[in-house]
Amino acid sequence: MEALDRLSQLEADAPARIAAASDLESLAQIEAETVGKRSPLLEIRRGLGSLPDDQRREVGRRVNEVAQLLGSLIAQRRSILETAAMEEALRAEEVDVTLPGRRPPRGTRHLIDSIQQEVVDIFVSMGYTVATGPEAETEFYNFTALNIPYTHPSRLESDTFYLDYGEVPEGTLLRTHTSPMQARYMELNRPPVYIVVPGRVFRRDSDSTHTPSFHQIEGLAVDTDITFADLKGTLAHFARLFFGPDTKTKFIPHYFPFTEPSAEMHAYADGRWLELLGCGMVDPAVFGHVGYDPNQVTGFAFGMGVERLAMVRHGITDIRALYDPDLRILRQFR
């Protein structure tokens, strides 16, 4: 039984050789020599036909048995060697992951715009819409339509930028507030009106708390049954949404030519009471200018300084920082 002896010999020797294969190449070599084309196994299998019947079965069984055993050992070994090879390849690709990452370029929106958007969104969520008006405005809309008399100090050249444009007596100027849009919007729309007006405004002023231009958000609500209670509640609600749910507010009497009664809202923020915005019930004279009947409708209006909101909430003490283009400032506006 030479064939059976050779099989047993193979069964005894081959596993050690397979286990000793140190790389995929030598394993392939061993595979060829044990179960492959040049192996005793193939030789014996080819010779099966020439064996006597009684031996053929026995040898055939043994051939399959050894082939299966060695095949599985080789597969196992290959898997181990493949894994090791991949691990080594990966090890070669190792990098220092603590090196700075490759950040996609990303800029920042200006804080003024972020705050403006946040305020707008609060009011939009309450059913208001957005209107915007021209920065170069007529004296009529900036002052006259808002019941600001010709003698009012805010009309002085010391306070307002006038333009060499348009015709006297109703010349043009850089709007001193976003309020002109009250009149413009009401002229074009019938009540009810619920709008906010964000925008750039101008005053002839420059120091650590004033820049010649800054931003305001105007609000206007006109309907058949709006009262001072609505004004208080709505603006207090705004303050809570903007500064936090526990924000306290108080309203104190003030004066604006285009509202009556007029008030200032103060909010307790940053550990102190801060003047946050001016507001009031729309003055009947303003309704008169736009053709609304002050006996039929009532309304409230408010205006707040965007820079002020930004400064209060983010601890900015000099307004000029908001107009400094230094990247180290801009990158903080996240």
Next chain:
Amino acid sequence: MKLTLDWLKDFVDVPVTDPADLVDVFESLGLEVEEWGRIEPTFSGVVVGKVLSVEPHPNADKVRLCTVDIGAEAPSQIICGAWNFDAGAIVPVAVPGAVLQGDFEIGRRTIRGVESNGMICSEEELGLGDDAAGIMVLDGDYPWAAEHIGADLAKLLPFPDAYYDLAITPNRPDCMSVYGVARELAAYYDLDLVEPRTDVTEVGPPSTASITITDADACPRFVAREVRGLVARRSPHWLRRRLQLAGVRPISNIVDASNYAMLEVGHPTHAFDMDRLGDRVVVRHATAGETITTLDGVERTLEPSDIVVADETRPVAIAGIMGGADTEVHDGTSRVLIEAAYWNPPSILLTSKRLGLRSEASARFERGMDPNFCDRAADRVAHLLQELADGAVAPPLVDEYPKPIAPRSILFDVAEVRRLLGIDLTVAEVTDLLRRLGFEVAGDGPLEVTVPTRRPDVTRPADLVEEIARLHGFDNIPDRVRTGTGGGLPTRERKLRKIRDVVVGAGYHEIATFSIIAESDLDALGLPEGNPARDAVAVSNPLNEEERLLRTTLVPGLLRALAVNESRQLKAIRLFEIGTVFMPGSGKLPEQPLRLGFVAGGQPEITWEGQGRTPDVFDATGLWELLAVELGVPQPAVRPHRSPVFHPGRCAEVLAMGTPIGTVGEVHPAVTERFGLTGRVVAGEIDLDELLLERTPWRFEPPSTYPPVIIDLAFAVDDDMPAAALTDTVRRAGGPFLEELTVFDVFAGGNLGQGRKSIAIRLVFRAPDRTLTDDDLVPIRTAIVEAVERTLGGTLRGAS
């Protein structure tokens, strides 16, 4: 306006124990407290003493030896260096153990061999004034002093006191005085208001002064009172101290009386030296070119719109604003004419504005004083002169009132309270609130409310509602959140947000620059005369002469911002601004388009992988391409462009549907140099109108599941042929199956020949419903090659 609690208490018995409580009360009344503080004595252990005798010091001739009764069993011996008193004077004595300001403790001392038991003090030493020349003699100024020998001085003076600096809103001229503020407090607490003393004893022959008013609209009332026999001297300490605490420098009793009265009752008065003033006083318009030298020593030229007070020969005061130097009260003045007039507010404002001359008086008259208080204002001063300056008040009170101003009456429906405030108040409650403010109320529906003439701000029912709300308390009005009836973000706002997101996402930081620029900014851009950006609207009253133009472009502001960053050693700077520019238009207002401007420049960032890339023109066109896609701009395009601002070979115009809407590129090196910049700078400015429009929503296209066919073509074209011309032609000829077109190589030289370049493009074809075959593609490829040859003169170099 600064006032003290002590002074307020002359008119209302303010029921506060802590002056801090009053701050909230002021605020709730609409009197904003800008600043306030407690006023405490800066001394302790100072008593009232009576000087019994004054002897020379045996060993010194600059000081004297006083025996002073300080209420103790035996008088004290005190050495004093001041000479402004004699025996009998009542003086403040710092007894041993007393502490003066600066922790200066007074002890027993021996001066040149004689014991001194304390110190007789000056105003300055006690922190009660700035007089350090002599000791403070109490008995002249404080008649009560003699009865309080030995008493603690701090308890006799108004301590503790407090000052409040109130910001009075321009609608409340009636609150520009102690008396006016006291009236508000009296209304708040529902207390009685004490009236200021205006009683005078008329003596002597009638005054010869006469008043003529030529324009009763400008001057509806002019009251004058003559006071004679005046003796100029220093005002008593209490009055000087009140003036000082109110921020007014005491001068002498005659001048002080007028200032004191104005601070106290609000109504400005003016005292003329009658010996320098003619008898016939005329209120008239100035004549053109007429001059007057005002109290501040400035000669002013008047115009006929100005109102003056004049005598027979010349103007002696600019009405309601400032008196003339000629008739000013001086040390030798013995006879004055006190003027208390009512001036038409706009006329005061006009003159004051024109002359650039503002005074305490003009600030009050331009807001509106009470015409029916003139008589009391004049006699308040007369009363003070009688008390302080031995004045003899001459009869009569001369009162020219050609145009009496009657109190206004308003019909008021109490339902207005509910309609405007959202609260219900009864007729009785409303009546009570208004009466407390001094309004007369009659009837019960509607109410007939008579408004005192001191309140020019109250003319309509809404104004009464404000008064009611104020006194009732804003805090007592409930809060109700009011939601709108519609709302939502308009398209324009949504698009603006998207534009910002895109540009921010591309690495740009938003900035805000000023809208007013300088002519030199336009020079620095290299814009020639006649360039549209030179046609700027000017500000007629700029803050400085240099910056006087409304910006016609965002670029200079951005370049300047870039330079700021570069000078601060910052790298990889990318900035943008969304803002309005201004150009002359055809309507009432300038054209004001909204624009996006951006710049990129500076040294590239250094990382561990090496130096970053310096941006160039393709960063600018790339940003435009991104915006165009994201905002759905129809038919976006780019074409070569020339602009003085930009590099002549690296500048593009961007277009939407064939219309140019912006310019992008690399900034001309001459321009960057003028802005102090180094290296390549990329910039662009795009009109946003087209990008802010509502677009029909994009339609979904299912991606084809069939394999693509990829064809690469390289064309030789003329050197100056824009790549866009080639890609446009290819795209048109490529037909519906052309899914993607990429330029992947551009080069010149080699065997192309002079003036030619090669552009290689990769075309991806795909059909939605089948796999494309050569039968499909051969004709397409032929069509493309033919189109390029025919329209562009390009030749196919090779294919794969």
